[in-house]
Amino acid sequence: MHINRVCLPENYTSLFFMNLYQRFPETFIVAEENGKIAGYIMCRIETGISNFKLLGIAKKGHVISIAVLPEHHREGIGSALMQEAMKAMVNYKAKECYLEVRTSNLSAVNLYRKIGFEVARTAKGYYADGEAAKVMAKKLPFAK
Numbered sequence: 001m002h003i004n005r006v007c008l009p010e011n012y013t014s015l016f017f018m019n020l021y022q023r024f025p026e027t028f029i030v031a032e033e034n035g036k037i038a039g040y041i042m043c044r045i046e047t048g049i050s051n052f053k054l055l056g057i058a059k060k061g062h063v064i065s066i067a068v069l070p071e072h073h074r075e076g077i078g079s080a081l082m083q084e085a086m087k088a089m090v091n092y093k094a095k096e097c098y099l100e101v102r103t104s105n106l107s108a109v110n111l112y113r114k115i116g117f118e119v120a121r122t123a124k125g126y127y128a129d130g131e132a133a134k135v136m137a138k139k140l141p142f143a144k
Contacts, residue, residue: 039068051137061089
């Protein structure tokens with residue numbers, strides 16, 4: 001929760017964190033560096049209309065929040081968290097992964113593109129301050 005508050009303007013209650021951890025423990029991952037927490041990712045699994053037209057209704061992994069402390073940026077932690085979470089999503093039978101990212105967060109958008117995400121659409125006014133979000137999605141290649 002400390003990392004969430006330090007790194008992101010969108011903060012969640014401890015109850016929200018615990019609920020996601022209890023429901024989807026395999027996709028709630030913490031990264032450590034020298035025994036200290038450096039970042040986290042928390043996700044949930046949903047069923048709904050696919051971000052890829054041909055899939056119809058699909059089970060999807062939704063990245064709710066990912067953050068890495070500023071002093072650990074550019075160490076590959078964010079990419080590693082994403083990769084591990086996507087592998088874990090397959091255990092829940094997810095066929096794709098998606099997330100929302102601020103349109104102004106170009107470093108995150110570039111990271112997701114490098115991992116293979118595509119912009120599915122833009123959600124205008126998505127964030128509390130009125131900023132739009134890019135909804136980015138990726139088919140899970142290792143889906144069973």
